[in-house]
Amino acid sequence: MNDSMNEILVSAQDVSKVYKTGNIETPALRGVTLDVRHRDFLSIVGPSGSGKTTLLNLIGALDSVTRGRLTVLDQDISAMSKRERADLRLRSLGFVFQAYNLLPVLTAVENVEFVLELQGVGDERRKRARQILEQLHLSELADRRPTELSGGQQQRVAVARAVASRPRLVLADEPTANLDGENAENLLRMMRDLNERDGITFIFSTHDPRVISYAHRVVTLVDGQVVNDERKNS
Amino acid sequence: MIRSVSAKYAMRSLLSHPMRSILSMTGIGVGCAMALFATSYVGGEAEWQIRAVSESGAGHISIVPNGWIEKRENSVRLADWEHALEAAQSLPGVKAITFRARANGLLAFGNRTAGVEVTGVDPERESRSNRIVYKAKLEGRYLRPDDSGVVVIGRTLAGRLDVGLDDDLYVTMAGRDEIQSAMLRIVGILETGSRDIDAAICHVTLPDIERMTGYTGPGEISILLTDYRLIETDRKDLAARLSGSNTVITWEDSNPGLAANVKGDTVFMNALAGIIVIVVALGIASAQLTTVLERRHEFAILSALGMRGGQVVGLVALEALAVGVAGALVALVLGGPLTYYLSTHGINFASLIGEGFGNVLLDPRMYCVFGPWLIWYALAISVTATALVSVYPAWLATRVDPAEAMRKV
Numbered sequence: 181m182n183d184s185m186n187e188i189l190v191s192a193q194d195v196s197k198v199y200k201t202g203n204i205e206t207p208a209l210r211g212v213t214l215d216v217r218h219r220d221f222l223s224i225v226g227p228s229g230s231g232k233t234t235l236l237n238l239i240g241a242l243d244s245v246t247r248g249r250l251t252v253l254d255q256d257i258s259a260m261s262k263r264e265r266a267d268l269r270l271r272s273l274g275f276v277f278q279a280y281n282l283l284p285v286l287t288a289v290e291n292v293e294f295v296l297e298l299q300g301v302g303d304e305r306r307k308r309a310r311q312i313l314e315q316l317h318l319s320e321l322a323d324r325r326p327t328e329l330s331g332g333q334q335q336r337v338a339v340a341r342a343v344a345s346r347p348r349l350v351l352a353d354e355p356t357a358n359l360d361g362e363n364a365e366n367l368l369r370m371m372r373d374l375n376e377r378d379g380i381t382f383i384f385s386t387h388d389p390r391v392i393s394y395a396h397r398v399v400t401l402v403d404g405q406v407v408n409d410e411r412k413n414s
Numbered sequence: 415m416i417r418s419v420s421a422k423y424a425m426r427s428l429l430s431h432p433m434r435s436i437l438s439m440t441g442i443g444v445g446c447a448m449a450l451f452a453t454s455y456v457g458g459e460a461e462w463q464i465r466a467v468s469e470s471g472a473g474h475i476s477i478v479p480n481g482w483i484e485k486r487e488n489s490v491r492l493a494d495w496e497h498a499l500e501a502a503q504s505l506p507g508v509k510a511i512t513f514r515a516r517a518n519g520l521l522a523f524g525n526r527t528a529g530v531e532v533t534g535v536d537p538e539r540e541s542r543s544n545r546i547v548y549k550a551k552l553e554g555r556y557l558r559p560d561d562s563g564v565v566v567i568g569r570t571l572a573g574r575l576d577v578g579l580d581d582d583l584y585v586t587m588a589g590r591d592e593i594q595s596a597m598l599r600i601v602g603i604l605e606t607g608s609r610d611i612d613a614a615i616c617h618v619t620l621p622d623i624e625r626m627t628g629y630t631g632p633g634e635i636s637i638l639l640t641d642y643r644l645i646e647t648d649r650k651d652l653a654a655r656l657s658g659s660n661t662v663i664t665w666e667d668s669n670p671g672l673a674a675n676v677k678g679d680t681v682f683m684n685a686l687a688g689i690i691v692i693v694v695a696l697g698i699a700s701a702q703l704t705t706v707l708e709r710r711h712e713f714a715i716l717s718a719l720g721m722r723g724g725q726v727v728g729l730v731a732l733e734a735l736a737v738g739v740a741g742a743l744v745a746l747v748l749g750g751p752l753t754y755y756l757s758t759h760g761i762n763f764a765s766l767i768g769e770g771f772g773n774v775l776l777d778p779r780m781y782c783v784f785g786p787w788l789i790w791y792a793l794a795i796s797v798t799a800t801a802l803v804s805v806y807p808a809w810l811a812t813r814v815d816p817a818e819a820m821r822k823v
Contacts (some may be wrong), residue, residue: 210439231818236820237820241816242718242816242817242819242820243815245816251597262723263722263723263726266717266720266721266723266816267720267722269718269719269720269816270719270720270721271720273720275718275719275819276758277715277819277820278820281711281715281819283423283712283715285423285426285427285429285430286419286422286424286426290422290423293419294419294420294423294588295719295720297418297419297420298720298721298725299720329480341719353820362435380467409639414507
């Protein structure tokens with residue numbers, strides 16, 4: 181293992197998250213401690229309500245921690261403003277959602293290009309967006325709108341969008357939940373290639389045994405606590 | 415071709431709900447068209463009234479002796495009036511100039527008398543510039559430059575004195591040193607259709623009034639302009655050219671009551687136009703709010719992808735701008751031809767104001783105002799209204815929790 185692989189991208193120290201509705205407090209995470217290293221291909225598993233999505237939201241700077249300390253790419257999430265968190269998401273993180281979440285009025289290439297435009301990339305953004313789709317063997321889908329794509333195709337375009345900004349970390353929330361076996365396999369191979377070739381770190385939340393089988397590391401959450409952290413030999 | 419993906423996203427989002435977008439654009443367009451019409455109508459009405467009063471003797475601007483506005487003293491005359499006349503003639507946009515002198519007098523015929531303001535005029539200039547003279551029904555004839563000892567009076571005054579053409583009126587008026595009297599032969603009787611005005615018309619030549627009063631020269635110079643919008647610039651220009659003994663006033667100074675009416679009408683119609691636009695804009699606000707609430711998940715995705723609050727506001731504002739510009743086009747399509755038609759054909763008020771009165775003091779047709787300003791006006795109202803009503807929906811869009819993007823839909 182070289183130095184780069186030892187680099188810690190995410191460090192959660194005794195992180196808790198409590199949702200409040202009126203006077204009712206619902207704990208979602210209870211003292212989670214976890215390190216995610218560069219090039220990890222990590223799967224967070226656990227039953228429904230175990231806190232998988234909450235943990236992804238916190239790591240993705242979509243939400244703030246209630247207690248504990250969470251650093252992502254050396255930045256303390258709990259100390260960041262809304263704008264700083266938006267900037268972190270834009271520049272350093274990629275997201276793949278279970279429901280694909282491509283913008284319906286834009287074509288595949290425009291969905292990828294949109295992220296580049298938000299980043300302030302100039303005239304070459306269209307070219308770059310097409311290059312990304314080409315690298316991921318999605319060129320033939322470039323000018324189609326999401327409604328003209330199958331679920332598997334949409335999710336592959338969503339991955340292209342997630343990696344367009346060359347993030348160090350991609351978070352995927354149950355990415356294969358709506359896909360059939362072949363599409364799920366294609367997607368997982370694509371993400372593993374990106375992990376191995378480009379060194380992008382992936383964190384998934386999943387119930388899917390296929391995803392778990394691809395993961396190098398599996399973290400199991402139960403009732404908001406890490407009960408198992410298993411690194412597989414690759 | 416739109417190159418910005420954000421702009422494409424905004425435009426296509428609008429087009430993804432075509433009926434809603436069309437209704438929003440039509441709504442704001444109809445509201446703006448009504449506002450355009452109201453403004454065009456108010457402008458035309460103001461011009462109509464200003465033209466009526468200025469062409470009925472007051473002029474758009476007048477030169478009067480200092481202090482006349484406060485005292486309205488008819489015995490005061492202009493200082494160095496020839497110079498003042500020259501200055502008036504050199505103004506840009508002058509249509510006609512006339513000058514007058516006034517004196518308070520008492521007319522008598524037999525055992526009947528009537529108090530009246532006698533006006534000494536230049537007959538040729540008065541015939542060209544005073545619609546009471548050139549538009550009214552005239553029995554007999556109007557004054558001529560070489561006339562002496564003759565008078566033209568109004569129909570009501572003639573009735574009160576029970577006189578007709580060629581009757582001799584006994585006139586008494588205050589002179590410089592003592593009361594003066596003279597006999598004046600009636601050569602013409604004017605009928606404007608307004609009993610009040612017809613009771614006040616008593617015109618003699620300027621030399622006659624000078625002889626009777628002992629005061630020389632006119633007490634006012636009235637200037638009629640080709641365009642009432644020149645009033646303020648010409649007033650300032652003329653004031654700068656005059657000596658300190660005379661002053662320049664506008665039709666508003668000489669007719670404060672009518673000026674207040676015109677202003678009141680303008681304020682009322684503008685308020686009405688504003689209310690129409692506000693009501694329509696609130697409808698648009700409701701539609702925009704619905705759009706934002708329906709797209710909460712999309713805004714959450716945008717936020718999750720790293721879009722900042724300001725960029726979200728920009729996106730909503732861009733959609734509002736598109737609705738506003740399209741609304742302005744609708745307003746111009748609906749309101750433009752109508753105001754153009756009414757500016758060229760006018761609105762006929764003959765049946766409302768009466769033929770006689772309407773033909774003399776007021777033109778029976780009122781013409782709305784029309785010009786390139788309509789385009790900027792429509793754009794300003796429509797874009798401002800839609801921009802203002804998009805503030806709250808835009809703010810709401812920035813408040814969407816990005817974690818919502820993770821929720822399954």
